[in-house]
Amino acid sequence: xxxxxxxxxxxxxxxxxxxxxxxxxxxxxxxxxxxxxxxxxxxxxxxxxxxxxxxxxxxxxxxxxxxxxxxxxxxxxxxxxxxxxxxxxxxxxxxxxxxxxxx
Numbered sequence: 663x664x665x666x667x668x669x670x671x672x673x674x675x676x677x678x679x680x681x682x683x684x685x686x687x688x689x690x691x692x693x694x695x696x697x698x699x700x701x702x703x704x705x706x707x708x709x710x711x712x713x714x715x716x717x718x719x720x721x722x723x724x725x726x727x728x729x730x731x732x733x734x735x736x737x738x739x740x741x742x743x744x745x746x747x748x749x750x751x752x753x754x755x756x757x758x759x760x761x762x763x764x765x
Contacts, residue, residue, distance in 0.1 A: 689721065689728035694737065694759055697751050707741050707748035737762075 693713050702708050713729050714722045729749065732738040737755050741748040751759060 689724045690732055691762060692717070693725060693728050693732060694751070695763055697738070697749070698759065698763060698765075702749070703751045703756065704739075704753040705750070707750045710740075710747045710749050713749065 696713060697703075697708070700708070710729060714725045717725055729738065733740055733749075737752055737759060738749050739752050741750070
């Protein structure tokens with residue numbers, strides 16, 4: 663996938679077109695994709711705050727709600743620790759996650 667700015671040059675004029683990848687995907691799919699790409703499955707955990715990093719500011723609130731929904735759907739497992747809530751993909755639901763991500 664391409665992230666960033668596409669640039670087209672037409673006779674000494676450049677037109678910048680920004681491609682916002684996150685507008686094409688729903689919030690739950692973004693979270694699942696992020697965990698899957700980093701192989702955060704089962705016993706490997708990451709802080710719940712890491713799920714909203716690299717998202718546009720206007721999407722952070724929606725992403726936090728998406729994480730809560732994924733926890734309720736049992737696609738994401740939680741692990742409470744002394745330093746905060748940790749999350750990982752549920753290995754028992756990995757086939758469903760593949761289907762959602764289109765893999």
